[in-house]
Amino acid sequence: MGTFEHQPPVTLTDPAADDWTQGFWDAAAEGRLAVTRCSSCGTFRLPPGRFCRACGSQEVTYETLPGTGTVFTCTVVRQPLSAQDAAGFEEYVPAVIDADGAPGARFVSAVVDCAPDDVAPGMKVRVVWDRVSDALSLPYWTPE
Amino acid sequence: MSVKDKAAVVGIGRTKYYKRGQSFPMTQDEMAIKAITLAIEDAGLQKADVDGFALYSAAIDPGKVAAEMGLANLRFAATLTSGGGGAAGSIGLAAAAVASGMCNYAVSLMTLQQLRHRLGGTQVAPPADPEAAAAMAAMMRTPMTAFSQANIASPGHNFAMITNRHMAQYGTKREHFAAQCIAQRANAIRRPTSIFTEPLTMDDYFNARMISEPLCLFDYTPETDGAVALITTTVDRARDLRQPPAVIAGSANGGTGKHYSLLGSFQMPDESFASGGHRDVAKQAYRMAGIGPADVDVALLYDHFSPMVLMQMEDYGLCPVGESGPFVADGNTAWPNGSIPVNTHGGHLSEGYVIGMTHAYEAVEQVRGTAVNQVEGCEYALFTGGPATIPMSATILRKA
C-alpha cells in the first residue's frame, strides 16, 4: 500500500524533464497542478510536446490550475498485469481527467483513496500528491 | 498506368546542418517539424493541407508528429523498408500516395541527430544499455553467425570491400576518388549551408589517415545532424502553388535479389560485385521516365563513400562501366564545366549528411533553376538513395 489506497504500481523515479515539462514538475514539487499553455495563443495542451498544436509557437507558460476536475473516462485494473506488479497488488483505477481551468487538455492519471467501483465518468475529483522524492511529486486524483 | 508526370514536389524545407551532436537539445521530431513547417511555407500551403507521410527508414512516427503539429487529418503513413537506400524512393512513394488518391499532400523527410547513436559506428560494439546489449548478444547466438567471423563491422568496411574489387577489376585509382571529393568540396564551399568551408587538395587527401583501406578519412561522409522535408502533390494541385512544380518523371525503389548481400556475406555475382548495385533500379527509373542517361542534366548521387559515386555513375550509364575513374579525373563531373555535374551541392562528403535528403533538396532547386551552383538549362535531375540493401532507389525530377 503506497501513500494512498488503490494506488497504481508506479515505478517512475526520473521524469526526464525537458524545457517543456520542467514547469509542471516544479509546480508539482510545491503541490501545485500546472498545465502547459502556449504563450502566443493561449491554447492549453497535454501532452506538452514542443509545439503549440494551434499556432506552432514553442513558447510556453505554466498556468496553475485550481486542482479540481471531472473524470472523462476510467477503467479498473482487476488483476496484476505483470509479475512485477503481483506482490501486494491492489485493484487500481487509471483515469483521464478533464482539469478545471484547462479546456482541451486532459490529465492521464488514476483515482485513488476510494472504492474502484464508485469511480465513473462525470465524477468530481481533486488532485492529491504522492511525494516520491524532493524533486518528484506525482499527481493522483480523489473524489471531492 | 504509372505515376509518371502525375505528381510534383511543391515545397522544400530544411534546418541548419550541424556537426555531429550539436543540434542538441533539439529532438529529432522537433527538427522534423521545423523542416516540415518551412516546406509548407515554401509551397504556399496551410498546415491543414498536409495529410500524408511517405518516408524511408521510418524516420519519425507520423501519428505522434501529426498530433504534435496539430495536423487536421492523417490519411497516408508508410515507409520504404530500408535505410539510406530509400531516400530518393520516398519521393516516388509520395507520388504513389497522391496519385492513388490516398492523400493530397505527402511529406517525405529525414531527421537525424547523431549525439548518442553514430550511424557509421561499429555494428558490433555492444549498446550501452545492458538489456539491449544482452538482447544483441542473444541475437548473435544463431547458427549463421559463425560463418561471418571476419570482423567486417561497419559500413566503411563493407564499401571498402567493394571499392578494392573495383580498383583491381578496372584499375581505378585513389586519385580518381580524390578528384570527386575535391570537385564536390569546390561546390560546397560556395554554399552557406556547408559543414566544410575550405577547399580540399590532393595533398590533404593523400596525407589523411587510412581508416579501412583503401578508404581514407576524406572518402567517408562526415557525421552531421539536421532535418530536410519535401512536400509532394498531384500536378493539378501543384499548378496554383507558389513554386514552379518539380515534376516526378520517374522513380524506382528495389534492387537485384542476387546483389542483396553487399552489407553481409558478399556473395554478389562477379558481374555486379564491383558496382553500386543500382543497375536494375536505374533501368526501372529510366523506363518510367521515358528518358536515358544522355538526358540527365545533373546527378545527385548518394555519397556515403566517395567510390560509390563513381560506381553509381557506371550503374546509371553516365559513363561506361569501369571508366568512371578517368571520367572523373578529366573533370566531367565538376561544376560548371563538366559534361554531367555530380553533387553540385557538395553532397554528403562536403555539405552535410542527412541520409540522402540533401540530394533531394538540391534536385528540386536544380529543376526550379534556383540552385546556388545552378546547371544552366537544367531540365532533368536524377537523385539516388544508397548503395545499400534492398530497396535502393532513384527518382528523376523534370522542370515543369
Next chain:
Amino acid sequence: MSLKDEAAVVGVAVARAEGADAQLAMPDLAIVAANAALADAGLERADVQGFCSPSGVCDHGALASQMGVPEVSFSATLTSGSGGGAGALALAAAAISGGFADVVVTLSRYESAPRSGGTGPNALLRPPPGAAASAYGLSGGPGPDGALSAPAALRSYGAAAALTANAYLHRYGISREHVGRWVVQARANAGEKLSLDDYLAAPLVIDPFSELDAAPGIATSYVAAVVTANVERARDLDQPLVVIAGAATGGSPINGAPWQGPAELVASSGHRDVAADVYGMAGASASDIDVALLADDFSPWVLMQLEDYGFCGVGEGGTFVADGRAVVGGTVAVNTHGGNITDAFARGVTHIDEAVRQLRGTATNQVPDASTALVTGDPGTMPLSAVIMRRA
C-alpha cells in the same frame, strides 16, 4: 485518378509453425507463406516484384534474395500498427496503380504470444514479460511527455484500449450484455461454443475486458501472405477476380495524443475519416457491403466500427448486434470467420483470408452471392486502415 479497380487479390495462404515447419524462424516461415500464396494464385517467384507488410514484419530484401526473387521494384510497410494487413493491401494497390510493380506479396506475421508470467494467454491485456508498458505510443515510461502519464500505470495495450472502450460504452449507455452478445455471435461464427452466461461469468482483467474480450495469444506462430496483382494480369489467372475497389489508411491525428480532443471522436474507433475515404474511392456506401471483416483486437471495436462505417447510427452498435442484424442474412454479415477474439485467429484465419474466401464463394460461413467485402485494420495505433474488395 485513384487506385480504384487497378489491382486484384489473386492469392492467399497461411504458413503455421508446425509439423515440418515447426522449427522455422519467422523470416523462413514468411518464405513458406509467400510461396503458398503464389501457388494459390498460379504465379512463380520470378513474377514477384513488390513486397508490402504492416510495420516491422521482416527484411523484404533478405526474403527476396533467399527465396530467389530476381528483381524487386517496390518495398514498403505501414509506419506502425498491424492494420491486420488491410493497410498493407492498400499500399500494394497504390504501388501497382503507381506502376512500381505488377505483382506484390503482402506479409502479416503473428508470433506466438510469450507466456506473460503464466497469468493468462492474452498478450494484449498483459505486456509480454520484460516489455516496457506501451500503448497508443503513450508510455508511462521514458520521455518527458510519457512521464506525465506515468501515474496511470498503463502497463499494457489493453489498459489503454480500456479507457477508450469505457468512454464509448459510457457515452452511449451500452452494456456488457450488448458486448457479450457480439462475443457469443463471433464464437458461433468460428464454430466455437459460448453462452452469454459464460461470457458474463468470466472474471474481468481490465474493465470492461475479460479474457473473452481480447484477441487470445497465438499458440502457434504463423505468417499470412496475400498476393496482389495488376488487374489485367489477374484476368488471365485461374482464381475468380477479386478487385480492390477502394483503399484508405490514416485516421485522426488525435490518436497520436490519446484521449485529447473532441469527446465523440475519442469515444469512437477513430475510423470515421478512413470510412469516408474508402467509401468515396470505391463509390460505395454501407448498404453495398455484403460482408464486413472488422478489426477486433477488442470486442467493443466491432460495435464502434459498425457505427463509424455507417451500418447503424452513432451509439446504436450494441442494439444492432442484439437485434441480430450482424449475421448472414442480416443487414450485413460481420466477421463470418469469428475474427481475432476467437480461436480462429489463433489458428491463422485472418480477416483478409476470410474476405477473399467469401468473394470466391469458398467460405465456411458463406454469405450467398457475396460480391462486396469491407476489411478494416486495427483501431488504436496509427495508421488505421480499410480496404473494399469486389468480385468482378
Next chain:
Amino acid sequence: MTTTEPTAKPFRNMPPPNLTDPYADARTQPFWDAARQEQLLGPKCAQCGTFRMPPSTFCPVCLSRELAWEPLPGTGTVYTFIVVRHPLNPMAADYVPFMPAAIDADGAPGMRFISNVVDCEPEDVRVGMPVRVVWNHVSNTLTLPFWTPV
C-alpha cells in the same frame, strides 16, 4: 604507461576474437566437426547442387531445404579484401591492422567464404592472390578457418 604483455596470437595480423562457440544446429554441425579435424567443407543444396553461403534454410534456386556438405581442397583466391587500420572499439586496438577478405574457395563455385588473410603483412595481400586455409582452434567447440598466402 605500463607495457602490457602483448596478447598471445596464434596468427600474425589476425582479427580480434569474437565468438567462442558456433551455436550450430543439426544442419550446420557437420561443418564445425570437419573444421575441428582441419577439413574444409562447402555447403550446397542436396537437390540441385548450388553452393550458398551462409547456409540459409532454403536454396534460392530450387527452394529445397536439404543441405549437403562438399569436402573442399582448402585452397582458393582472394576475391577482395580490406585492411582495417582504425580500431572500431578498444578491444580491437591490439589487433589492427588486420585483413578481412572474401575468398573464392576452389571446388565451391558461386560461393565465397568471409574470413581473414593472416600470417602475412597487409602489403602482401592482393586481389586474385592464391591462398590456403589454416585453422584457428578458438575453443573445443569452435575452430575457425583463416587463409594465408600459398
